[in-house]
Amino acid sequence: MRRRTSILLGASLGLGAAVLFVFGANLRSGATALNGALIEPPLPAEDFTLTSVAGPVRLSDFLGRTVVLFFGYTHCPDVCPLTMSRVAQALKALESDADRVQAIMVSIDPERDSPGRMAEYVQSFNPGFLGLSGSAEEVSRVAASYGIFYARAAASGESDDYLVDHTATVTVISPEGSIQMLWPTDLRSEEMASDLRYLLRR
Amino acid sequence: MTPKKRRVLRITLGIAVAVITLTPLGFAVLQPVKVLPRISLAPGFQLTDASGQRLTSDDLKGSIVLYTFTYSACGDRCAEQTRFMRETQERLAEVESGGMPVRLVTVSFDPERDSPSALRDAAAKAGADPRVWSFATGESTSLKALIGGGFNVYYEPGEEGDFSFETVYVLVDPLGIKRVVYRYQTPAHESVIRDVEGLAREARAEGMAHLAYEAAHLFSCYSTPY
Numbered sequence: 001m002r003r004r005t006s007i008l009l010g011a012s013l014g015l016g017a018a019v020l021f022v023f024g025a026n027l028r029s030g031a032t033a034l035n036g037a038l039i040e041p042p043l044p045a046e047d048f049t050l051t052s053v054a055g056p057v058r059l060s061d062f063l064g065r066t067v068v069l070f071f072g073y074t075h076c077p078d079v080c081p082l083t084m085s086r087v088a089q090a091l092k093a094l095e096s097d098a099d100r101v102q103a104i105m106v107s108i109d110p111e112r113d114s115p116g117r118m119a120e121y122v123q124s125f126n127p128g129f130l131g132l133s134g135s136a137e138e139v140s141r142v143a144a145s146y147g148i149f150y151a152r153a154a155a156s157g158e159s160d161d162y163l164v165d166h167t168a169t170v171t172v173i174s175p176e177g178s179i180q181m182l183w184p185t186d187l188r189s190e191e192m193a194s195d196l197r198y199l200l201r202r
Numbered sequence: 203m204t205p206k207k208r209r210v211l212r213i214t215l216g217i218a219v220a221v222i223t224l225t226p227l228g229f230a231v232l233q234p235v236k237v238l239p240r241i242s243l244a245p246g247f248q249l250t251d252a253s254g255q256r257l258t259s260d261d262l263k264g265s266i267v268l269y270t271f272t273y274s275a276c277g278d279r280c281a282e283q284t285r286f287m288r289e290t291q292e293r294l295a296e297v298e299s300g301g302m303p304v305r306l307v308t309v310s311f312d313p314e315r316d317s318p319s320a321l322r323d324a325a326a327k328a329g330a331d332p333r334v335w336s337f338a339t340g341e342s343t344s345l346k347a348l349i350g351g352g353f354n355v356y357y358e359p360g361e362e363g364d365f366s367f368e369t370v371y372v373l374v375d376p377l378g379i380k381r382v383v384y385r386y387q388t389p390a391h392e393s394v395i396r397d398v399e400g401l402a403r404e405a406r407a408e409g410m411a412h413l414a415y416e417a418a419h420l421f422s423c424y425s426t427p428y
Contacts, residue, residue, distance in 0.1 A: 037377055040419055043243060140344070144351070144352055145243070147378045149248050149258045149260050150246070151258070165258075
């Protein structure tokens with residue numbers, strides 16, 4: 001009788017611990033204090049191949065690391081440099097954990113943004129950042145699959161000095177290659193860093 | 203340790219274990235909060251609506267959106283689809299969304315004939331309230347990628363200006379994540395209203411309530427039979 005009770009107790013404890021591990025993960029690490037929208041279970045992230053200055057790069061090359069993915073363009077006057085510098089500051093705040101994060105910016109203006117220009121642009125924020133470009137079709141497919149809209153701003157007319165309207169959401173991809181979190185445009189670097197710490201701790 | 207202390211310890215431990223194990227079990231069985239599963243990100247897009255204005259996926263972020271895909275020249279063949287959208291529009295008045303905007307979007311895959319004025323006619327004929335229900339279309343290659351690729355809805359131009367296509371309704375949450383795809387048959391209004399209200403409640407939840415919804419995503423997702 002006593003033995004059966006102990007076995008039952010042990011089994012329940014084991015199950016309880018397992019459940020607590022999953023269920024309590026959010027509570028333990030303060031998921032209520034997250035700034036972005038955590039997506040649990042994560043959504044499938046479409047793998048893609050685009051071009052860096054060093055050649056083709058696949059998203060799946062970064063399995064095992066957390067990817068911070070942003071779509072923008074180098075002629076972008078406001079939101080892109082702001083977002084990229086915030087991501088750079090956030091990674092700086094992570095110190096050695098920053099090695100576990102790869103920031104990638106994909107150009108939604110491939111006509112003007114060559115892979116070389118992208119590399120130069122992103123590396124001015126952080127030498128480890130990766131800038132990607134591709135053909136108009138490739139970029140359009142990748143952007144759409146990440147819920148990103150972009151279009152030449154109507155007010156720009158036909159001049160070469162046009163602006164591009166685009167979704168400025170940042171997508172955080174888990175080391176397993178799934179969409180784990182969405183950051184709204186106006187997140188501050190401390191908020192990004194705090195979310196990343198949470199994700200890296202899991 | 204005296205036997206009495208041991209018993210107290212055992213009882214306390216038992217209660218703790220029961221709470222820990224029964225909470226998720228309770229979630230699974232009683233389903234105190236139900237959530238619609240997150241399917242995948244809805245595609246990003248730029249379309250032109252019936253007033254000739256740009257309608258983008260960004261404009262619809264923060265709203266719950268029900269999409270459907272058709273063409274205006276479809277006429278009577280699409281009467282059920284149009285009626286379903288109109289009735290949904292009417293039923294939205296009774297939805298308790300707590301201020302969360304709910305929008306309907308009919309996307310035409312026939313941009314050649316569906317100019318803004320044709321869309322305006324179609325919208326008027328359908329009884330669309332332009333504040334709630336938008337009609338829009340785009341450029342044909344990007345439409346194929348958007349509707350066929352992004353929303354996974356089949357359509358193919360036929361010989362005499364008609365299209366063969368499947369009637370699908372897609373419900374997207376305020377974050378831009380696909381939550382329900384009603385395929386194969388027209389859904390009951392009750393299901394759609396229930397799903398919209400569920401999404402609105404989930405989007406409004408904060409703090410512990412938000413965590414309860416997040417827990418529900420792990421333990422008690424339900425899906426509609428479409």
